[in-house]
Amino acid sequence: MNTPRTVSVIIPNYNGGRTLELCLRSVLTQHHRPAEVIVVDDCSTDDSVAIAERAGARVVRTPRNSGCGVARNLGATHASGAVLFFVDSDVALEPDAISSALSVLGSEPTIGAVCGIEHPVPLLNNSLVARFRALQYHYWSASSEGNVSFLFPNICAIRADVFAELGPFSAALRQTEEVDYGYRLSRRYRLRLTSAVRGRHDHDARLVTLLRKLFQRGRLRVPLYAKARRFAKGFETANRAYASVAALLAVVSTVLPLAAGALAAAVPVLLFAVSVGLDAGMYRFVLREQGPAFLGYFTVMQFLVNVTIAASVAVGAAQWIASRRFRVLYDTPAVTS
Structure with a gap:
């Protein structure tokens, strides 16, 4: 198959100044250079925008703080690449992440999106909590490698035509939009989770922050699972x-x-x-x-x-x-x- 070559990297960001420079550096030094890098700033109050502009990224802004899903949607409307590569601002990609994602996308016509797996060592190894979460998240992801219905949007390449066909992330599902989108995508295309695409994530360093986030996500996923009458395939077994x-x-x-x-x-x-x-x-x-x-x-x-x-x-x-x-x-x- 012909592998799509032009890639638009879209980075949703909210107060990610601590890691955004590392993220952008990893994107700009990819073996397969992206055609454009779009940072979508979700009303940050730190120096994120200045960091992105110094790196030469194109910056677009949401009118109000609306969450990652809305930021990704806005980035997609400004993108021109045949592949949209979403990466969160607290993730630094391995140098071959984009080229590996393109190879997987081009291997089968039924693959609509490719998600990567995070390294077991956090990007900023600054606490025992972060080390715990990196190991746990890595294992849960790696043990689900293959075709899944659970989208991992922190490292995700999706064909632009597939994104246009499926429509945007739901703006109503601020903390569970990836579950909904994974269901939608996997009904029509294969959603591939692969260790060939890797990155390091700056995991939460405080236990209270991590548990609060997990509680909110679990609570808000109940309506999605109740309506779908099934769990997502992969990760949450x-x-x-x-x-x-x-x-x-x-x-x-x-x-x-x-x-x-x-x-x-x-x-x-x-x-x-x-x-x-x-x-x-x-x-x-x-x-x-x-x-x-x-x-x-x-x-x-x-x-x-x-x-x-x-x-x-x-x-x-x-x-x-x-x-x-x-x-x-x-x-x-x-x-x-």
């Missing part, structure tokens, strides 16, 4: 969903010894073991990469993440049942069609 439920039940069951005696103390321990066992491959990966000491820290962190995810889904389900406004706000024909 059934085993990982059950691991989250087991972790939450382990916390809840800690009160059992008060009512049922000391023997009931085995229940939360057993549920914790089930939670770990359902994603055992990830823990083996962390042990190989970082050793037993970090594995202990990682296991505690993953338990907290699992509890947060399960709690967020429970809250989202309650809102779905009780609040018509919640259902209507996230009503998207793309998911239900």
Whole structure:
């Protein structure tokens, strides 16, 4: 097949001054040079715009802070390339990321988009939390490599004609637009997740920030999954969903010894073991990469993440049942069609 050659790189940005220069440097030193680099600034209050302009990128601005989906849409309207390559401003690409993405896109006519996999080491290795998240996110992504229905827009190349056909990201789904778009795209084309396309991500450095973000995303994905009547393929597997439920039940069951005696103390321990066992491959990966000491820290962190995810889904389900406004706000024909 003829591989599309002209690439427009689109970088949504909000207060990304800490990493934007690294992102732009990685884009501008690609083996396959992009035809244009568009930074879409979402009303930043830092020096992001000045950094982008110094690097020679074209800067366009959203009229109000509207989220990554809207920023990507605006960038696409200004792009002229045959391929739109989306990369977040807190990601630095490997030098062959664009050329590898083009190779995969050109390998099969049914592939509409290619998503990359983040490195297990964060871009700015500044905290234990960031190291944890980089390892976890990498493993969950890498273990899903292949055809998926879950879009990873932080490193994603999509044919411009496919984007025009499918339409823009939903502006209503500020934190879950990638789930919706992945459903839409994978109904018509193959969505390929591949380790051939790589980058390093500046992961959250604080636990509270990470857990708050995961809680919001989990809560807001409930309407999408409820309407689609299925989970997305890739990343959020059934085993990982059950691991989250087991972790939450382990916390809840800690009160059992008060009512049922000391023997009931085995229940939360057993549920914790089930939670770990359902994603055992990830823990083996962390042990190989970082050793037993970090594995202990990682296991505690993953338990907290699992509890947060399960709690967020429970809250989202309650809102779905009780609040018509919640259902209507996230009503998207793309998911239900």
